[in-house]
Amino acid sequence: MSQYGLLIDYEYCTGCHSCEVSCKNEKKLGRGVYGIKLAEIGPFEITPGNWEWNYVPCPTKLCDLCADRVERGEKPACVLHCLGLAMDYGPVEELAKKMAEKGKKVVMFVP
Amino acid sequence: MEKEWKKQQSDGTIVVRTCGWSPPGDHPVGCGMKLHIKDGRLVKVEGDPEHPISQGRLCVRCLTLPEYVHHPQRVIYPMKRVGKRGEDKWQRISWDEALDIICDKIRYYTDNYGAESIIVFGGTGREACLYYYPLAFSAIGTPNCCYPLSGWSCYGPRCSITDYILGAGYPEIDFAGFYPDRYDNPNYKRPEYLVIWGKNPLMSNPDGFYGHSIIDLMKRGTKIICVDPRITWLGTRAEHVLQLRPGTDTALALGLLNVIINEDLYDHDFVENWTYGFEELKQRVQEYPPEKVAEITWVPKEKIIEVARIIGTAKPCPIQWGLAVDENPNGVQLGHAILALIAITGNLDVPGGITIGPPAALMGKWRMETRSQLSEELWAKRIGAEQWPALSTAMATTHPDETLDTLETGKPYKLRMGWFNSSNFITATCSAQPDRWYRALQSLEFNVVQDTFMTPTAMAFADIFLPLPTFAEHDGVVLTHFGRNAIFMGAINKAFEVGECKSDIEVCIELGKRLHPEHWPWNTAEEFFNDQLKPEFGFDFNDLREKGVFQPPYEYKKYEKGLLRFDGEPGFNTVTGLVELCSTLFEAWGEDPLPYYKEPPYSPYSTPELFKEYPFILTSGARTFTSFHSEHRQVPTLREITPDPIVEIHPEAAERLGIKDGDWVYLENMFGKCKQKAKLTKTINPKVVHASHGWWYPEKPAEEPSLFGVWESNINTLIPHKHIGKLGFGAPFKCLICKVYKAED
Numbered sequence: 109m110s111q112y113g114l115l116i117d118y119e120y121c122t123g124c125h126s127c128e129v130s131c132k133n134e135k136k137l138g139r140g141v142y143g144i145k146l147a148e149i150g151p152f153e154i155t156p157g158n159w160e161w162n163y164v165p166c167p168t169k170l171c172d173l174c175a176d177r178v179e180r181g182e183k184p185a186c187v188l189h190c191l192g193l194a195m196d197y198g199p200v201e202e203l204a205k206k207m208a209e210k211g212k213k214v215v216m217f218v219p
Numbered sequence: 220m221e222k223e224w225k226k227q228q229s230d231g232t233i234v235v236r237t238c239g240w241s242p243p244g245d246h247p248v249g250c251g252m253k254l255h256i257k258d259g260r261l262v263k264v265e266g267d268p269e270h271p272i273s274q275g276r277l278c279v280r281c282l283t284l285p286e287y288v289h290h291p292q293r294v295i296y297p298m299k300r301v302g303k304r305g306e307d308k309w310q311r312i313s314w315d316e317a318l319d320i321i322c323d324k325i326r327y328y329t330d331n332y333g334a335e336s337i338i339v340f341g342g343t344g345r346e347a348c349l350y351y352y353p354l355a356f357s358a359i360g361t362p363n364c365c366y367p368l369s370g371w372s373c374y375g376p377r378c379s380i381t382d383y384i385l386g387a388g389y390p391e392i393d394f395a396g397f398y399p400d401r402y403d404n405p406n407y408k409r410p411e412y413l414v415i416w417g418k419n420p421l422m423s424n425p426d427g428f429y430g431h432s433i434i435d436l437m438k439r440g441t442k443i444i445c446v447d448p449r450i451t452w453l454g455t456r457a458e459h460v461l462q463l464r465p466g467t468d469t470a471l472a473l474g475l476l477n478v479i480i481n482e483d484l485y486d487h488d489f490v491e492n493w494t495y496g497f498e499e500l501k502q503r504v505q506e507y508p509p510e511k512v513a514e515i516t517w518v519p520k521e522k523i524i525e526v527a528r529i530i531g532t533a534k535p536c537p538i539q540w541g542l543a544v545d546e547n548p549n550g551v552q553l554g555h556a557i558l559a560l561i562a563i564t565g566n567l568d569v570p571g572g573i574t575i576g577p578p579a580a581l582m583g584k585w586r587m588e589t590r591s592q593l594s595e596e597l598w599a600k601r602i603g604a605e606q607w608p609a610l611s612t613a614m615a616t617t618h619p620d621e622t623l624d625t626l627e628t629g630k631p632y633k634l635r636m637g638w639f640n641s642s643n644f645i646t647a648t649c650s651a652q653p654d655r656w657y658r659a660l661q662s663l664e665f666n667v668v669q670d671t672f673m674t675p676t677a678m679a680f681a682d683i684f685l686p687l688p689t690f691a692e693h694d695g696v697v698l699t700h701f702g703r704n705a706i707f708m709g710a711i712n713k714a715f716e717v718g719e720c721k722s723d724i725e726v727c728i729e730l731g732k733r734l735h736p737e738h739w740p741w742n743t744a745e746e747f748f749n750d751q752l753k754p755e756f757g758f759d760f761n762d763l764r765e766k767g768v769f770q771p772p773y774e775y776k777k778y779e780k781g782l783l784r785f786d787g788e789p790g791f792n793t794v795t796g797l798v799e800l801c802s803t804l805f806e807a808w809g810e811d812p813l814p815y816y817k818e819p820p821y822s823p824y825s826t827p828e829l830f831k832e833y834p835f836i837l838t839s840g841a842r843t844f845t846s847f848h849s850e851h852r853q854v855p856t857l858r859e860i861t862p863d864p865i866v867e868i869h870p871e872a873a874e875r876l877g878i879k880d881g882d883w884v885y886l887e888n889m890f891g892k893c894k895q896k897a898k899l900t901k902t903i904n905p906k907v908v909h910a911s912h913g914w915w916y917p918e919k920p921a922e923e924p925s926l927f928g929v930w931e932s933n934i935n936t937l938i939p940h941k942h943i944g945k946l947g948f949g950a951p952f953k954c955l956i957c958k959v960y961k962a963e964d
Binding site: 120140185190 | 430
């Protein structure tokens with residue numbers, strides 16, 4: 109069986125926290141404990157008018173890629189609720205292909 | 220979507236499909252979700268992948284709905300105050316007792332002082348927006364229905380301007396919301412560029428526009444231009460950001476028109492056939508060459524020219540206007556200039572451009588029509604209607620600023636009873652000088668508040684508190700733009716009950732049946748919705764539940780087909796039958812018929828001496844993902860993400876003042892002061908600060924004088940009363956001045 113991963117297109121992650129909160133709901137996690145947590149890089153200006161400001165959600169060791177949900181034929185909670193539709197789930201080989209197609213600002217996690 | 224909207228799972232959990240609308244959450248966005256109910260409790264909320272607009276996506280305000288619904292502080296039974304106003308002493312009563320008390324009071328005030336002595340206050344964006352007008356006109360029988368925000372500075376100005384200039388409902392960008400197959404529909408054209416002006420739709424989902432549609436469009440190739448005093452996250456993904464001085468938007472719009480007209484980049488066919496007053500406009504914009512506009516707005520001249528050329532040549536290039544149009548005394552002219560930009564560049568009512576709806580449809584129409592149930596004599600008593608015809612012609616409310624004057628002076632008559640429907644406006648939401656309103660409202664003798672929580676406003680004023688259900692606990696219909704451009708309509712399905720809550724329409728029906736039964740033939744909310752839906756669409760409420768969402772068909776270029784005017788002739792439903800680049804109505808009301816720039820009432824240029832003492836330009840009100848105005852401050856998960864009110868300040872300015880990131884600071888000006896937490900960021904101009912609105916502290920003492928700490932971080936205390944435009948619209952919420960200093964306490 110192939111290794112599965114989580115793809116994050118951080119060009120379009122808007123920092124909405126839906127991944128974080130839907131994961132907490134799914135895994136019934138208390139305050140300060142996360143299955144996935146949003147990180148913020150920036151904002152800072154590289155050259156005038158050229159800004160870097162990224163949100164990247166990082167899964168923790170509590171993330172099992174929503175094995176139960178996937179078994180029921182559903183998407184992982186974070187992937188379903190992501191407002192930017194900036195997350196994807198699948199075998200790492202497929203995700204790697206998607207990353208190459210996207211070509212920029214994309215990252216894959218294998219939690 | 221699947222026909223079955225309610226299902227039982229093998230473990231006994233009931234799953235109900237619904238579409239959302241505050242309370243709590245948002246404007247009429249109607250996001251699709253599934254509510255999981257177990258043993259009478261809401262245990263989980265999941266996005267609905269079948270919903271054509273939200274497609275499974277769901278924001279944190281709905282994902283945390285169980286925390287809101289079952290919150291220990293929520294008020295879920297009718298309450299009667301048993302202490303003095305401002306004391307936290309209440310007694311649970313039955314609905315019958317509550318309605319008996321209320322009806323006795325309404326009859327008493329109506330018989331002794333006239334129905335006009337009763338006033339209904341409404342808030343922003345909640346479901347109540349459809350019902351607080353009929354509550355006033357049809358159930359109570361008063362002409363006084365008030366949205367208390369100075370200059371009606373939210374949505375109303377944009378709707379009114381559109382009514383006068385285009386003769387249409389709300390102009391929204393075409394995000395393929397009308398099509399079940401969305402962006403793939405062959406009739407749809409993706410915008411080449413999208414201009415987002417004074418708005419942050421990703422967080423605000425304004426008036427039902429699904430904000431993240433912008434991301435959908437960007438992925439499909441649409442390029443973004445932001446007009447904003449701050450570099451937002453979206454701004455960092457935009458092709459251009461016009462980072463203007465707050466409040467100078469109208470000068471910028473006129474500068475863009477100058478370039479587009481002088482460089483002959485406009486749509487000649489549209490201008491010749493469908494507009495009125497182009498030559499006058501052309502002459503007017505000569506007063507706004509790019510170099511002069513650059514000086515006023517602080518946007519470099521080259522940027523203005525470059526962006527103007529894009530707007531003139533990109534096809535299509537819709538402009539999405541935001542709250543910055545309303546929260547500005549010069550905003551009518553801004554709205555007029557933006558509509559002119561959209562029209563002369565050929566972006567009106569074309570695929571991928573700007574869609575326009577009817578001025579009112581469905582329940583949006585009913586809410587306005589109920590005013591005809593009042594006599595002409597009574598209608599003429601509406602506060603401020605005579606003095607402000609440009610406001611009172613398009614809006615059925617009182618004039619907000621006149622209403623405060625009336626409360627303070629008792630002229631032209633004394634207001635005696637208040638009904639606050641989903642409006643927590645002594646918190647920094649929909650009022651300027653909320654402390655002044657707070658003092659003025661003391662004169663009301665009897666008040667009813669409808670809400671979900673004991674808010675500062677309810678604690679200060681309610682004599683009777685009527686508990687509202689959340690959208691998960693009642694039946695309803697959600698439609699974008701309150702019917703002014705219903706891109707889609709969704710069923711709100713009752714999934715369970717908490718306590719004894721009654722929805723806005725249920726309270727209207729029960730009250731109406733007691734006081735004015737002739738206007739209230741319906742026995743249940745469902746009967747009411749059937750009556751609304753059947754004549755227009757041929758299906759009833761249950762059919763809508765089974766459809767889940769209904770997307771009415773859309774027709775482009777309606778002006779060519781005679782679909783905009785009531786007489787069926789081609790053209791627009793305006794006085795001249797054309798898009799009025801030069802407004803006949805503005806002129807009739809004593810205003811300049813053409814857009815012009817006017818400096819904000821307080822600024823480095825209009826009040827240079829004051830600016831020495833208050834050396835920052837103050838703007839406010841940016842949205843966050845974690846709250847809808849003053850909602851959500853008591854939801855632990857959301858408060859963990861956004862714990863404090865934030866004021867954004869440039870690091871250079873902060874350093875001069877000895878302010879570090881995370882310090883509490885005071886913002887103060889001639890009108891008031893408040894305390895917020897400094898966030899240092901280079902995304903804001905060093906001369907500008909941005910403060911948060913809507914803050915109160917549900918964890919702080921409820922009773923007077925604290926009122927949940929409502930005065931501590933209340934940015935609207937810095938906004939003056941009645942500094943509004945000539946037609947009665949627009950107050951300087953986003954363009955004031957202030958000083959900033961570190962809080963030592």
